[in-house]
Amino acid sequence: MKLNQLNNATRATLAFSAMAGALILVGVGQSWALSLTILNLCLISSVMALGVNIQWGYAGLFNIGIMGFAALGGAAAMLVSTPPVGNAWAAGSWNILFSALCFVGTIVAAWQVHKKLKNSRFQTIVMIAVLVTGYMLTRSFFDPAVDAVEATDSAKTGFLGGLGLPIILSWPVGGVLAAGAAWIIGKVALGLRSDYLAIATLGISEIVVAILKNEDWLTRGVKNVNGLSRPVPYELDLHHSEWFISLVEKFRASDLAGLEGLAREAVLKEAITESAGVFVKLCYAGLFTAVLVIILTLCVLALNSPWGRMMRAIRDNETAAEAMGKDVTGRHLQIFILGSAVCGIAGAMLTTLDGQLTPTSYIPLRFTFLIWVMVIVGGSGNNLGSILGGFLIWFVWIEAEPAGVWLMNTLTAWLPEGNSVKNHLVQSAQHMRLVVMGLVLLLVMRFTPGGIIPETSK
Amino acid sequence: MKKLLLASALMATTGTQVVHAEDVKIGVFLGFTGAIESIVADMGPAAELAIKEVSDSGALLGGSSVTGVRGDTTCTDSAAATAAAERLITSDKVSALVGGDCSGVTTAALQNVAMPNGIVMVSPSATSPALSTIEDNGLFFRTAPSDARQGVIVSDILNEKGVKNIAMTYTNNDYGKGLAEAIEKNFTESGGTVTINSAHEDGKGDYSAEVGALAAAGGEVLVVAGYIDQGGKGIIQAALDTGAFDTFYLPDGMVGDALPEAIGPDLNGSYGANPGTDSPGAAKFAEMATAAGFKAGPFAAESYDAAALIMLAMQAAGSSDSAKLKDKVMDVANAPGEKIFPGELAKALKIIADGGDVDYVGASAVELIGAGESAGNYRQVAIDGGKVSTVGYR
Amino acid sequence: MPEMTEILNALVVFTNFVLIPGLAYGSQLALGALGVTLVYGILRFSNFAHGDVMAFGTMVTILVTWWLQSLGVSFGPLPTALLALPLGIAGTVLLCLVTDKFVYRYYRAKKSPPVTLVMASLGVMFVVNGLVRFIIGTDDQRFFDGERFIMKARDFKTLTGLNEGLAIKSSQGITVVIAVILVALLFWFLQKTRAGKSMRAYSDNEDLSLLSGIDPDKVVRITWIIAAALTTIAGVLYGLDKSFKPFTYFQLLLPIFAAAIVGGIGQPIGAIVGGYVIAFSEVLITYPYKKVVTYLVPESWAPEGLLQLLGTEYKFAVSFMILVIVLLVRPTGIFKGKVL
Structure with missing residues (x-):
């Protein structure tokens, strides 16, 4: 037992050192800006993987709707940070309000019908009548409102905008939004078993993304919302900031030594540009690391608490846990909400880093399958494992492209220039990314079945 | 120095x-x-x-x-x-x-x-x-x-052809949506009617639902703001196969000889415009x-x-x-x-x-x-005899 | 009361834009879902590589088709691809057996939980995904030749004198005919042959079937062969009807899964029903009924709106809404699929 744990600790140390080494290698060999860009996305991926690990590793819930929760987080980032669009509100607020009232009214009426007419023969008929009328009423207010909002300067705005608050607030808001969605989904779908739950979550996440893509009045849809505000300074502002310039002069004194006039200016300018990029990315990295550490700490505390032991007991033997009076479905709902909230936070962080909400970017390959690869390769059930997975897989995902190009060029170096096979291979080198990802997954699963840092049994 | x-x-x-x-x-x-x-x-x-x-x-x-x-x-x-x-x-x-x-x-x-x-x-x-x-x-x-410029061109060409109502479908991304909005705005302002303006997703293959909807709404011409080798082509193919539309307007993403080659003679009589001037x-x-x-x-x-x-x-x-x-x-x-x-x-x-x-x-x-x-100088084209041929410039 | 021709017109519109495309698309989904369901029933995992295996099989068939065409071989009014199909199937069978040998068999022997196998299939998906693009590229490929139509919309109009046209493409006809034949063959195989019976026994109760002397390796092998054949045929039919593009085939994975699950995974009959449910729900819910209704009601009642429940931009989401609703009412699908 002890040996196993020690072994695991060594593994973690080794793996994380290797990861750090790889990032440093990128910094030295390619550029520090690139290395930090990858690091920032690694951090976000880790948070997302942690969220999935909470669900899968702690409770065995097979959720392949991660995309939907990340998208909700992204929407939160936009809704919190963009300033409201006054004209659009003026054009459509009343109708939107009425349609919202109608919608809520319909739900309440349907609920009443469901409760009051439980044993009546007319239940179905009345229910359908209520729903159809409600739908029509809602649409009668909603459609003109949407048209009015979307018509207000549609090329630039055409949506209601958001709250105009600092974007960093959107991280918890994204978490809450995702948690809310998870509560509804959990209520509906957690009764389903394994693959059925999986496909239900996948389906619902597709629906969420479809709404973000097509409800232009809310999210601007496929036209994207650009230029979200940042929680960190802008590079271009730094270029002109006294304190930053003097900082760079201090740090790069050795490069600047002995240079005068124009030459010094040129070198300084390049150093400032380079450092500004690095500085901004370091700020982001600091914020993301803080979030990651907080969530990780909470996870570790939770896992080692009585609650965590109960969760594992439920996961390992549901029937027994239920027989001992544990509320299995209730616990599942809890953990489903928690994990989804973490994914939502990560989604908001990602949108913050991108500086824009792009609903078309939410595709299952990137936001669901890739995250699962992270969890499995890193080590499901182990928090550090999924963090490592997030780092490793994102790193491979980005670096597989230049590596693929290099590999194809090397492999075909002996072929004459202009050879059709060579051309074809070099032209398709970008697809190496997918092959590499598949091979990493298959090889890790085969040779270290629990992942790189497997779960420790307690 | x-x-x-x-x-x-x-x-x-x-x-x-x-x-x-x-x-x-x-x-x-x-x-x-x-x-x-x-x-x-x-x-x-x-x-x-x-x-x-x-x-x-x-x-x-x-x-x-x-x-x-x-x-x-x-x-x-x-x-x-x-x-x-x-x-x-x-x-x-x-x-x-x-x-x-x-x-x-x-x-x-x-x-x-x-x-x-x-x-x-x-x-x-x-x-x-x-x-x-x-x-x-x-x-x-x-x-x-920019899409805004093309919206004007499309509307002008349709008006000159005497088209009063159109059905429109666009690829569901910022290109398609932006273009479709620009076309709808200009065409409606010039007195035309857009019977339906609906999205299609690229990379999905099956477009029967979309074509069904477009056909039900009807219109003299179907404007397809999509890509030539993606959903746009699929929509045109399905619309012709089911007899829903005969004439199509082709914006820039749809103009190319590959389209008549893929679709065949049924496409003759359709028209469009893409960026271009009177130059070789x-x-x-x-x-x-x-x-x-x-x-x-x-x-x-x-x-x-x-x-x-x-x-x-x-x-x-x-x-x-x-x-x-x-x-x-x-x-x-x-x-x-x-x-x-x-x-x-x-x-x-x-x-x-x-x-x-x-x-x-x-x-x-x-x-x-x-x-x-x-600037958006456009070459107006027509599909004729299985080829894209230039009609004029604007 | 509307006149007879009005009713006929309404009927023709509905058939042309809803019934026939839905039938063809549904058949293609059903064949794809059958492959998923068989693998699930015997090997007990959801095969995420299915869409890309489909692309692989279609790719091989297309390559053979091109080769045949270059030799001047043709199949008369039918597409040459049907002649190339056996080789395409052979290629896919080979791919499936090789992946089974190098990937899935290890986990099966270890009795790993199903999710491990799902994850392994994710790995296979990535690899095959890249492989197909390496070989045939990312482009759209059309490989349909032969007679394109059984009935053209214009001919139908002149023939019947109705306002509305009815078109039936040969690819749609071929799809439905082949789907019916394949389903009949599959059920005959599962019910009547020794191998089919052993597959069903294995699927019902693995331990018991092993006790009765069934060779598990053989059952698995047969499953892969049948699944590969169904998948390739589904992919080729889809490609003939629309066109082939690797990205599209990867995307097909989701509706195929939805179909298999709605019907009840592990149940062949469920896969077929599920395929049609998904295909028809997509079309029926996003179809504007304006035209149909206009033909049926008196002129003064003609609707102004489109009478469309949801815009086509929600088409993809619709199939998942149906899926979620079905699962709420019947948690294991329409035909009570397997529960793990």
């Missing part, structure tokens, strides 16, 4: 030996994988064709060689695109970027990477009107016209593309032009530095000067080196206006 200083400065930072003829790198920053990978399969080689042409000529910046370095935008994933742009700019040290392709990733890369590093981006295919007004420090250009550029480019082993597909001509513009601007600025070349892009793209067509890049470089002026026309009739976007 300035150049010498810069050279010595560069030497000081990198410690490498500097010769006058440099090894210039240009990023080809397009979605080689992902949603529009099949379109990019022609756009990438088109940009690289221009790069090779210039490099082989040895006429750029005292015999500099130019190489293209690819970066994958994935079209949709801003995070991956940002990382790829970061690599191109800070690691491969490219002088400028041809790209991005989809408006979303283009904005992300511009704001997060290109602007902070002061690198010029020339996009061949980002058409979103939002990009016209975006803050770009004079670094962003595009050889594709497009035909010349198509020949060059075939010889180089790729198709002159949608936005391939714009890609070639984007790369060409960057290199001509370098020559005019006498430097491969983005900060300098950005001020020359408009000069080389517009009159006055000798008109330059595809395949004549060596000639253009020589004229500029000798102190002359060029007006790059290229494959897509480049004319930059405003904040550096294509």
Whole structure:
């Protein structure tokens, strides 16, 4: 037992050192800006993987709707940070309000019908009548409102905008939004078993993304919302900031030594540009690391608490846990909400880093399958494992492209220039990314079945 | 003198030996994988064709060689695109970027990477009107016209044909949606009716539901604001097969000989317009593309032009530095000067080196206006006898 | 009361835009879902590589088709691809058996939980995904030749004198005919042959079937062969009807899964029903009934709106809404699929 744990600790140390080494290698060999860009996305991926690990590793819930929760987080980032669009509100607020009232009214009426007419023969008929009328009423207010909002300067705005608050607030808001969605989904779908739950979550996440893509009045849809505000300074502002310039002069004194006039200016300018990029990315990295550490700490505390032991007991033997009076479905709902909230936070962080909400970017390959690869390769059930997975897989995902190009060029170096096979291979080198990802997954699963840092049994 | 200083400065930072003829790198920053990978399969080689042409000529910046370095935008994933742009700019040290392709990733890369590093981006295919007004420090250009301009053209052509009501479908991304909105606005204002304006998703294959809806709404002409080898083609095929529509209006993403080739004689009688002027550029480019082993597909001509513009601007600025070349892009793209067509890049470089002026026309009739976007001169076409034939220019 | 021709017109519109496309698309989904369901029933995992295996099989068939065409071989009015199909199937069978040998068999022998196998299939998906693009590229490929139509919309109009046209493409006809034949064959195989019976026994109760002397390796092998054949045929039919593009085939994975799950995974009959449910729900819910209703009601009642429940931009989401609703009412699908 002890040996196993020690072994695991060594593994973690080794793996994380290797990861750090790889990032440093990128910094030295390619550029520090690139290395930090990858690091920032690694951090976000880790948070997302942690969220999935909470669900899968702690409770065995097979959720392949991660995309939907990340998208909700992204929407939160936009809704919190963009300033409201006054004209659009003026054009459509009343109708939107009425349609919202109608919608809520319909739900309440349907609920009443469901409760009051439980044993009546007319239940179905009345229910359908209520729903159809409600739908029509809602649409009668909603459609003109949407048209009015979307018509207000549609090329630039055409949506209601958001709250105009600092974007960093959107991280918890994204978490809450995702948690809310998870509560509804959990209520509906957690009764389903394994693959059925999986496909239900996948389906619902597709629906969420479809709404973000097509409800232009809310999210601007496929036209994207650009230029979200940042929680960190802008590079271009730094270029002109006294304190930053003097900082760079201090740090790069050795490069600047002995240079005068124009030459010094040129070198300084390049150093400032380079450092500004690095500085901004370091700020982001600091914020993301803080979030990651907080969530990780909470996870570790939770896992080692009585609650965590109960969760594992439920996961390992549901029937027994239920027989001992544990509320299995209730616990599942809890953990489903928690994990989804973490994914939502990560989604908001990602949108913050991108500086824009792009609903078309939410595709299952990137936001669901890739995250699962992270969890499995890193080590499901182990928090550090999924963090490592997030780092490793994102790193491979980005670096597989230049590596693929290099590999194809090397492999075909002996072929004459202009050879059709060579051309074809070099032209398709970008697809190496997918092959590499598949091979990493298959090889890790085969040779270290629990992942790189497997779960420790307690 | 300035150049010498810069050279010595560069030497000081990198410690490498500097010769006058440099090894210039240009990023080809397009979605080689992902949603529009099949379109990019022609756009990438088109940009690289221009790069090779210039490099082989040895006429750029005292015999500099130019190489293209690819970066994958994935079209949709801003995070991956940002990382790829970061690599191109800070690691491969490219002088400028041809790209991005989809408006979303283009904005992300511009704001997060290109602007902070002061690198010029020339996009061949980002058409979103939002990009016209975006803050770009004079670094962003595009050889594709904004959707807003095309909306006017489409409406004019339909009105001249006496069309009173249209059905419209667009590919569900910023290109399609923006274009469809522009068309609807202009056409409705000029007194026409849009019976339905509905989206279709690319890469889905089956379009029976979409065509059913379009057919039910009806209309004299179906406007298909999509891509020639994606959903747009699927919609037209299904609409013809079911007899839902006979006549189609084809915006820029749909104009190309590949369409009548794929669809057959049923397409005769449809019409459209794509960027172009009364110049032999497009035909010349198509020949060059075939010889180089790729198709002159949608936005391939714009890609070639984007790369060409960057290199001509370098020559005019006498430097491969983005900060300098950005001020020359408009000069080389517009009159006055000798008109330059595809395949004549060596000639253009020589004229500029000798102190002359060029007006790059290229494959897509480049004319930059405003904040550096294509003016949108359009070539009106009709499908006739299984070929795209030019009717006029506007 | 509307006149007879009005009713006929309404009927023809509905058939042309809803019934026939739905039937063809549904058949293609059903064949795809059958493959998923068989693998699930015997090997007990959801095969995420299915869409890309489909692309692989279609790719091989297309390559053979091109080769045949270059030799001048044709199949008369039918598409040449049907002649190339056996080789395409052979290629896919080979791919499936190789992946089974190098990937899935190890986990099966270890009795790993199903999710491990799902993850392994994710790995296979990535690899095959890249492989197909390496070989045939990312482009759209059309490989349909032969007679395109059984009935053209224009001919139908002149023939019947109705306002509305009815078109039936040969690819749609071929799809439905082949789907019916295949389903009949599959059920005959599962019910009547020794191998089919052993497959069913294995699927019902693995331990018991092993006790009765069934060779598990053989059952698995047969399953892969049948699944590969169904998948390839589904892919080729889809490609003939629309067109082939690797990205599209990867995307097909989701509706195929939805179909298999709605019907009840592990149940062949469920896969077929599920395929049609998904296909028809997509069309029926996003179809504007304006035209149909206009033909049926008196002129003064003609609707102004489109009478469309949801815009086509929600088409993809609709199939998942149906899926979620079905699962709420019947948690294991329409035909009570397997519960793990």
